[in-house]
Structure formats: structure tokens, C-alpha cells
Amino acid sequence: MIFVTVGTHEQSFNRLIQCIDELKLENVISENIVIQTGFSTYVPLNCEWKKIFSYKEMKEMVHDARIIITHGGPSSFIMPLQVGKIPIVVPRQKQFDEHVNDHQLEFAKEVEKRQGNIIVIEGIEQLQNKILNYDQIVMEMPKGIKSHNKKFNNELEKLVEEIFTVALK
Template identity: 50%
Template sequence: MIFVTVGTHEQQFNRLIKEVDRLKGEGLIQDEVIIQTGFSDYEPVHCQWKALISYDEMNQYMDEADIVITHGGPATFMGVISKGKRPIVVPRQEKFGEHVNDHQMEFCLKLLGEGYDLVVIDEIDKLNENIKYSKVQQVSSHNSKFTNELSDIIENMFI
């Protein structure tokens, strides 16, 4: 499952919601997608969505999601990181009427430069390739887990 959250800022974030909905509609995303749309006026056609959700519901979706795509609000994407997941962060940008300035992008790039484990999307047309990359990383991660578990089983057979 892919969970997308745009936060509760009063400006729209149609750019992100439309792109995820388009990718799902064109079959480029096969996963179930749940979007928290906030105050955006675009209503997704191909994805499940809710305008606003509770903190507990957001945490549940983050826990269940294979991929979390989020706005650039630090509390949200750091929450994803604290769950051991690498967020795909699409910072709101002033030039698209999504925020009053570009502080989200500036902050994300600063953290990225400091080595934080996040993906920062500056151009929306890069979203699909980063979703694909995140899925490949999950497979690698699961392969490592499987190898470790198998190794433990084999070792315990001879004890």
C-alpha cells in the first residue's frame, strides 16, 4: 500500500495529488493508494482518499504502508523515518501556490545534505521513478531479512 499525506496547511497541493492519481489511473502504480488530500480541491478518481484524518489514523496508514509519500513538513517525514521507513518527500513550493515560501524544500535539502535517509522530489515528473526505486529497495531489504532468518534456522538445526 502507498500512503500519501499532504498535511493540513490551508493551501492546495493538487500537483502531488493529481500526479499520484494519474500514475494509479494509468496503471503505473499497481498498489492500493490512500491519499490524505487536506485542503486541495482536486478529488482523486483512481485512489482512495480523505480530506483530513486523525493523528492515530495517519500513524496506522504509515505503519501499514510499504511506501509513504509526504509533503515537506518535518514532523510528518521525520515520523516516517522514526518508523524505519524512507519517506518520499515532495516539498510544497511557492511557485505552485502550495505555500507562502520554499522553506520546505530548503529544509529537506539541508537534511539530505546532512545524511538523513529521505528521497526529496523537486520535480513532480520524477515521482514515478522514485516510487519504482523504493519498491526495488524494499525487495533488497526483504531479501536480506530472509537470508538472515534462513541462516538462523540452519544454525539452530545443528545445535
């Protein structure tokens, strides 16, 4: 199953939903597709869909899906990372009136560059290839979220020890 979420932003994301619906219609994608359409106005004809899913339903969809395709909102693409899945991220873009600016695109590209654990789609024409080659693409990518907590805690511990050492002298 492929799960697509466009979040709850008040502007539509018809570009992504229509692309997915057409890929299903053309049988480019043969597996089941479920779309959370949010405030989009395009109504999918070839996929299961619902405007809004509860948090519990979202977690279930992410858990059950082979591929998760999200907009560029961090909450939407972090959830798959938390369960070790690599999301395909299609950021909303200002030029298509999907958001007020291009912060989703800029942020997603930076996460992709720094973490290497999301697949960012800037041009919708790239989406078909990424879906069809998803398993091969993610095979060599890091899964989940890279955490620097251990390094931070070790550095903090050293700093505290130095402070106490100096204070006790």
C-alpha cells in the first residue's frame, strides 16, 4: 500500500493528488493507494481517500504502508522516519499557490542533504521514477532519524566535570 498525506494546511495540494491519481489510472502504480487530501479540491477517482485522518489512523497508515509520500511539513515526514521508513517528500511550492513561500522545499532539501534519509521531489515529473524504483533507492539510505543526543550528553558531562573540578580547587 502507498499512503499519501498532504497535511492540514488550508491551501490545496491538487498537483500531488492529481499526479498520484493519474499514475493509478494508468496502472503505473498497481498497488492500493490511500490519500489524505486535506483542503485540496481535486477528488481522486482511482484511489481511496479521506480529507483528514486522526492521529491514530495516520500512525496506522504509516505503519502499514510500503511507501509514504508526504508534503514538506516536518511532522508528516518525521513520522515515517520514527518507524524506520524513508518517505518521499513532495514539498508544497509557492509558484503553484500551495503555500505562502518555498520554506517546505528549502527545509526538505536541507534535511535531505544533511541527513540523507528522505527523498525530495522538486519537480512532480520525478515522482513516477522514484515510486517505481523506491526499493532500490532506499536500499542504501540510512533509515530513521540520526540523533546527536549521545554526543551532546557526553560533551555536557565533560563540561560539568570541568566546572566542578575548577570549583573544588
